Amino acid sequence: MQQHNGGPGSGPSRAVRLESFGGPEVLTVQDVPEPQAGDGQIRVRVTAAGLNPMDWVMTADAATAARFGLSLPAGFGTDYAGVVDQVGAGANGYTVGDRVFGAALSRAVADFVVVDTDGNIASGVAHHTPDGVDDRTAATLSIAGSTAAAALDVLDLGPQDTVLVGGAGGGVGVFAVQLARIAGARVIGTGSPSTAEYLRSLGVEPVAYGDGLTTRIRDLDVGPVTAALDLHGTDTVHAARELGVPDSRICTIATVIEGIPAANGANAAPDALEHIARLVASDRLRVPIAATFPVEDIRAAVELQAGRHVRGKVVIVL
Missing domain, CATH: 3.90.180.10 (Medium-chain alcohol dehydrogenases, catalytic domain)
Structure with missing residues (x-):
């Protein structure tokens, strides 16, 4: 009825x-x-x-x-x-x-x-x-959360990881960096210099994007970067490769690059959004x-x- x-x-x-x-x-x-x-x-x-x-x-x-x-x-x-x-x-x-x-x-x-x-x-x-x-x-x-969840599933992060996230302050980025932190990973996030404090508030170690990105990441002295997620283009992919991250542990969402896995929100786990909503409800993800x-x-x-x-x-x- x-x-x-x-x-x-x-x-x-x-x-x-x-x-x-x-x-x-x-x-x-x-x-x-x-x-x-x-x-x-x-x-x-x-x-x-x-x-x-x-x-x-x-x-x-x-x-x-x-x-x-x-x-x-x-x-x-x-x-x-x-x-x-x-x-x-x-x-x-x-x-x-x-x-x-x-x-x-x-x-x-x-x-x-x-x-x-x-x-x-x-x-x-x-x-x-x-x-x-x-x-x-x-x-x-829905869109940003499922896309971030699908990307994090590709990377399979844990406490042993330091992950580089390109475009960390964007719509998908705010989910991805927090999910990475919840998984126990250390997170380095790219953004403009004006976003540094905002990224720190999300538990991210900020680094300015643009020319010289690889050098600035090395200067952070955070040890080896073990995974990377490029949420915008290709700069983060290139930096990750220069830092020795294997292609299998690099993921994109907006660009297709040969040898690099790509994530799509349609491929997120069936319960991904319910899980994210529960994290929001419990104040573990904002x-x-x-x-x-x-x-x-x-x-x-x-x-x-x-x-x-x-x-x-x-x-x-x-």
Whole structure:
């Protein structure tokens, strides 16, 4: 039997939409019909949506969008958190009023999102939000958390490791460095000089990125670097190789390099996000939220996030 709070024909709802591919300037908030939960689906009243680089990268042009299965008109954003307000027949494990978080590819910045209860990122996924995790934080977990978890699984870090993380202060970086610390590893993280204190607050030994990176790491006198994670490009990979890290213990997420393992959030362990959410609930992992914006200011939020200098996560509030 389908459970409802509200129902068909209850009126328009807001969603961020694109009528053409491009930058933040193509994003608009539109009134759209309320989606309805079908069999095996739940509908979530979204309260917060977290932004990720992939959101604007995959909607920048038609060719990239096609690789993700997107066509016009399209929605925007993937990470969400909110409250279940419809449960379709056969959607077991959820009831109206449950707090949930998850991912729905390029349609999360909206008042409502419908997801399959046994789906994937394309059809949408939902996880129960633990007590002690607010919706704004929960809305940042899915993409960055699963990507960081998948990368850490590749590296298999332990107390014997010193890991170099390139782009340590970014959206994935804040998860990766803390998960590495929880695994017992020593963490060296690259960033701009202005991020040094911020990285230290995450338990990271900061080092400035750019020319001379290998020399600066050696000057830290931290002993051998045993693993590396490049979250941005290739500079960290090259530095790790110069430091003697074997290719099998180097991982990328944004670049494909021959001989180097690459991580993808889709390959994270099935319970990775539940584990991360529990770490957040127990205060063992914190998610810095750099800024929150109302949905009407979506363009400004994306401009800030796309600048890649934000410390932590950017969240849209609905």
